[in-house]
Amino acid sequence: DFYHLNKHYNCLLQMGGSDQWGNITTGTELVRRMNVGNDDKSKAYALTTPLITKADGSKFGKSEGGNVWLDADKTSVYKFYQFWLNATDVDAEKYIKIFTFLDKETIEKLIAEHNEAPHLRALQKRLAEEITVMVHSAADLENAIAASNAFFSPSMDELKKLDEKTFLEVFEGVPQAEISMADLNAGLDMIAALAAKTNFLASNSDARRELKQNSISLNKEKVGEDKIITKEDLINNQFLLLQKGKKNYYVIKVK
Incomplete structure (x- = not known):
């Protein structure tokens, strides 16, 4: 794949998780060997980052179950928001450092606040809010929060406000x-x-x-x-x- 992209699209860099280091470096070596004598075409580089894992040790990625897509057609905004909201304390502390642009001081303050009252899930709520707005929009976040509140509300007032699509998303998996x-x-x-x-x-x-x-x-x-x-x-x-x-x-x- 890397050789094809290099040859036809002048791709010089392949990136991936640290678990793909061997595959990626093999690709760079192939590019160099196939272009011996052509200095411009023989350039190929590899860059890997630490593999993101969940608290249970499983990979954070599309090949694992229970993960999310950025496309709302594949993962609805409601389910996307709920994914981050339901993160474990350990994962939430890690994810908020990786997936948001919050500064160090803000994150440390959130972690301290969360440690004082874990049951309030302040860390997960802020994580879910930041990423949902970043990937979707502030309006989508408001709708996701409204849907979440509707599910847990003791009355039907909020549920009655949901459109058919959102209602079915809230009760996905329910018989x-x-x-x-x-x-x-x-x-x-x-x-x-x-x-x-x-x-x-x-x-x-x-x-x-x-x-x-x-x-x-x-x-x-x-x-x-x-x-x-x-x-x-x-x-x-x-x-x-x-x-x-x-x-x-x-x-x-x-x-």
Whole structure:
């Protein structure tokens, strides 16, 4: 590759992580050997930087799982922001020095602030803010923060403000089911919504038990067996959000 780029595009420098040192220097040697006697064409250089790794020792790169792309079509702004926000304390301290242009004094102050109250995640928040604005924009950052707040908010007010794309990004990975608008127009009871129509719960009896235990929420509000779901309950005229306990979510899309 290096030889081809050197020959056709006059590429003189190949850069990479320190783990690629052997491959890159082999490339420079090939360029020099293939251009013996041509001093101008025989010039080829290598530059490597320390390999960036995560706290668990895995590489920070596209070949590893759970990493991000700069292109919003490959990694949405919301997921991009969440990636940095969820960095470990060790990684956040390293990344903020590598990936931002904050000065040394500011970074040291942030680290000290974080060490005093790690649960507030001041380091991760600033890291996520700086990189999201740099790669995307300040407006995109605001939207990502709004989406994050909407997910953790006890009310539906913020979730209702999200567009369809952002809503689905927030609940990516959450089990989903589709039902028809006709089902809703006929009056959808909670037993059907939890079991027969969605399989969120295994059976009608499971649905009744959970409802009696007051562990089911519809759009973040506790509901009982007598609740009938109508169009008025729809989020953005197409979604219903079911929840069992605090962490088990289920999205119903109405078509």
